[in-house]
Structure formats: C-alpha cells, structure tokens
Amino acid sequence: MVLKELCNLPGISGHENEVRSFIRNEISEFVDEMKVDCLGNLMVKKQGHNCSKHIMYLAHMDEVGLMVEKIESSGVIKFATVGGILPSILPATQVKILGKKTLQGVVGIMPIHLQKNGVMDPIKMDSLYIDVGASSDKDLQGSIECGDPIVFATQYEEYGQLLKAKAFDDRVGCSIMIDMLKQNITPAYDTWFVFATQEEVGLRGSATATYQIKPDFSVVLEGTTACDNPLVERNRYTTQLGKGPAISIAHNGFVFSKKIFDFFKSVAEKHQISYQIKEKVAGGNDATNIGKGEKGSYVGSLSVPVRYIHSPVSIMHPDDYQNTLQLALALYQENQSFLTL
C-alpha cells in the first residue's frame, strides 16, 4: 500500500504532476500500455483474454486546495479555493505554497482578544490570507507568483486504529488501483485503469478519459463523506467508518443502474466482504460523467468512507481500505458475468 506516499504528495486540480509521476513509477512494470492524455489523465491498460469489451477503473489524483490569487504589497498572500472548501476550516492552519520555491505559510486570523464586535461573526473567505513571513511583496519575487498551487501541510499518520492525512479523497482510490495492478491479474476483457485529473473542479478528467476509452463497464473508486459523529443527526451520517466500502445508489442528478447495484452487492456477498450502502445523496463524482458520457454506459461507484473530507485533516479506517480493495478485485475478476448477462 502506497497510501502514505500518495497523500503526502501535493496535487491540486490541474497540478497533479507529482502524483502522476509517482504512480507511473509504481505501476509501469505491471501494465501493457500507458499514456497520458491532453488533460493529464494517466491511462494504463491491462490486456484481457478478450478485447471485445472495454472495462474502466477510475480514481482521481487531484485534491482540494488553494491557489495564489494576489500578492499584496505587504507580502500577505490572498488566495482562491480550488474545489469545495469551507472558510471555517482554514484559519490557523499550516500550508505549503509550491512556486519556484516551496514556501511554508500559515493562514492568518485576528487574535480573539482583538476581534471587538466580530467574535460572533463567521469566518469569511475574503478575510483570509496566508503569511509566509515576508515583509513585502519584494521578498517574494522569484519564489512565488499568482496561480501557484497551495496545499495543506498535513502529514500522514496513524490515529489510534484509524489513518489520518490530507487528500484521502481520492488518493485512497489511486492507492487501491495501484494495489490491484500489482496483483498482475490478466482480466477477462481489456481493462483500463485511469488516474484522472480535475475531479474536484467539475469532473473534467473523467470526461475526456471516457471519450477515449468508451467503456462498457466502469467502476469509480472514491473517498466519500462519512459524517458518523455523535453530534450529527443519524440521517446525515451518509457512511460510517469500519463498515466496508460504500455502494452508491444515486448522485445529485444521476441514478445508478439497479443492475449495477445488485451486481456489486451480489459479488460482495458471494465473497463475504462487508459493505454498506451510501445512505444519502450528497454530491457526486466521476461516475456521473462516465455513465452519461457518449451513448451512456454501465458504471458503479465504490467508496471508502472518509471523515472530514475537503479539510486539512481527513480520517479513514484501514479495514475499509482492505475491504474496498477486496471488493474491487472481486469485481475485476467477475465482471464478465455481468457483461454477459
């Protein structure tokens, strides 16, 4: 498992290079064909026994983060968010700006003692800024500039029985696909593994990948929301840690085929792999794009539950990783039974 290495790498949407290079190195000896498309998707092929159908596994490499928007004359850095980030999770966090040089910074906030009437006002995105210790914009010339990516400085760690890192969404999917490839299984049908770009800014990479591969059957491997904490109402849990991969019924604006849902469930049950059904429609992922791409195709979404996604600190259960990997592998080996239905 290379989850730790993957999560510690920076890779906001459109800046997935380091993640892509790492994955390429990991898998090159296990694949029959490898290409990178115009959007930066890394697409690798496992030759099957039969080339009459195309199978696709897809996980996205990008993570949510920030981007340098303006460097003030005072040396303070204003930023834009890349992907869905709430302002409330940003103050007083440590970040890294990846320009010509990598700079460490902190997201500044007014000390509570000086907030006067503002103590009860929620954090607004446009009041936030990054301090890298520069005394003016001149200090930053030649090291960073507008448009440079910014990532959370969080490092991967074990947290009790759980795992903690930034970007489990969706490096967990990437890591599972790498583990699948390393098993070096020859599939029934030609199978493409796509490490996609730009999911967090509108499912962009998966769109061009779908056009190129024209899959008959796809599985999206994701990190999804788990809100299973004792202060949140039960109907907002969505998924729970430790209960296995979550199978989706629907996304915002897309309903998965009942056939796919039943197939995923039957494979899980046959192999005695614990799974859960994602209980709430909240957001969506690349599966929507794939399913409605071209003339439409069968697609399913298998997700590892992750607490606090889209924040600097996300948490997941290692058992969910193993069970998701097992179910993904089982689907990989049995998809012909679905495709010949």
Place this chain on the structure above:
Amino acid sequence: MFDWEKNLQQITDLYGLSGEESLVIQWIQKEIAPFVDESYTNTLGSYVAIKKGRGLQRAKLMISTHIDEIGFVVGSILEKGFLRVEPRGGVDPKILQAQECFVRDIHGELIACVFSTVPPHLIKPEERTKVPSYDTLILDTGLEEDVLRKRIHVGSGIVFKSPFTKLLSENYAGKTLDDRSCAVISMAVASELKSILHDWDVYFVFSSQEEVGTKGAKTSAWEIEPNVAIAMDVGFGSQNGHEGLPLGKGPGIGVGPNFTPKIVTDLRQCAENKNIPFTIEPSPRPGGTDAGSIQIARGGIPTALLSLPLRYMHTPVEVINLKDCKYIVELLTTYIKTLNDEYLEELQWS
C-alpha cells in the same frame, strides 16, 4: 553558541497546559542548569532559577515568563472515541474545525486527535453562517471508546498539535510561542550572564497558570519579593488588519499605570545607548500579563513589561521573529549590568 532554533522547537513541542507545566520545567531545568547557581519549583508549579550577583545587598531582579499554554480539558467521553471538551484559557472556537490536538493520557502519552467538521457536501445553510461553539465542536481520537476510557478521564488535558515551522526572514510559526519563546529568551539571558559581572541576583521565574489569570507569577513574586521585576510576554504584533508591534523591530516596552516609570525610562535608555530598536506600547490599564499581578504582590513591586511581537495570538500558528528575541537578550543584559546598590535608592519616589 545559543541554539535558538533547537530550543524554540523543543520547548514549544512540550505538553504544558495551564496547571500542568512539569514537563516544560524538567526541560528548562536541564538546559538552564549550567548557567544558574540554584533553582527550585514552588507550590503553584512555577520554576525559579537563580543566578547570583556579586553585590553585598543581595538585591533581586525577577524576570518572569510563563510556560503554560492554552488548550482544553476533556468534558466527557462519547461513543466511537469522540470527546466533548471545554477550553482552558482564551481559545477562539472559530479556528478549531479540522484543527489537530493531543490529549494526554494517564501514562503521559499523547493521543493525536482532530476537531470534527461537517464537509461542504453535507453542511446545512444555517451551519455555514453560525459560529461553532463547544456544543458542536468535538474531538475525534480514532480510538475505541472502551480503550479510550482506560487511558483518559474527565479533566484530561488537551493542547494544540502544530509543528514548529520556519518561515521567511527569521520568522517562525508554531503553537505556544506565547510565551515559551520568552522562556527561551530568559535562558539566553542566563547563558550571557555566565560571562558578565553583575551585582544583583537574577531570579528567572518560569511561571505557571498565566493563561488562567497570572497565578504562578503572583505567588512567585510574593515568595521572592524582588526589588525589581520585569515580565516578558508576547504582545500583539502588526498583522493584516491590525497595527501593532512590528515584527523584527525590537520589543515593545510597556508604558502605563502597571509599569514603574523609572524602570521604563532606564530600559529605554539602555535600548537607545545600544541602538536596540523598540516600540513604546501604551497600556492604559493593567493588562493580562504577569506584570499585572507582580506589581501588587506584597506591598508592591517596581515592575516593567517587555513584549515580544507576535502575530495570531492564541492560535496554533503564532508567529514571532528571531531578531526580536535577540534584541531583548541584549536589552536585558545591558539593563542588568546597570543594576547596583545605588539603584535601590534611586527606585524610591521623589
């Protein structure tokens, strides 16, 4: 050569919630031992290290820096290893979502944990506009509830987890630079005094419980009964949206009823003589630093305050500038050299 970076990194890394400063004391004790003549820990858990002078009158200068840090304590242990907490010291609940902490278990081991958040996919509109409170902020430890119950209890201490990080231009970010950076300044002064002739005994007080109302400094000043006391604490630095003490431009010297005019004047004079930059910090009323309680200990102590400029106070990413630390060391050693027997008489009001 005094290793600032190593000392700052090590001292800010230590657990030392207000009232539980012993690990910080153990560390200081080890580091300061070569530079002082004697030391002890007093009843309220402040550490006092004494460098004797050569004067006959045994006059005492007390330099007070606090070593406790803000944080939380466990209120209750919930299912799935979550914790309800209550703050110890002034923490802004707005900064807490997705913030990492350590809870200290009964064996002294630190358990990493994080304040829960609701992701944007699931947040309700009314939650977006509401400031979080301790009713909605809980810590996730990742441990099973029964395991957790064996390791911690109601009242177990929690501090921020945030690495000490070097920024540009000798700026550094991290937790509890308020006020451990000043404790390191005291250690640097002690190391300088080793090779300086001085008359007065210098009492370095590393005070406890400042963040809950300067209690350690209060009892230490009562016990030591110094002739002059200088509190050293962090002051609000200039930052985006606030004009405060500029970072890298020397300490703030407090002026106001809390501070004895003669000492203020002498500190200014020392700074000017040595070309040490400083900023006058007007304090119209006694503030929340150790100087507040020291001044009214016993029958009253002549007191002053030096402020180390610091941004983002009481957050895990406080920022200081190393140049300011070094300026304060020079200012204090210069001042200590001026203290002699006559100085005691000069302290009397005219």
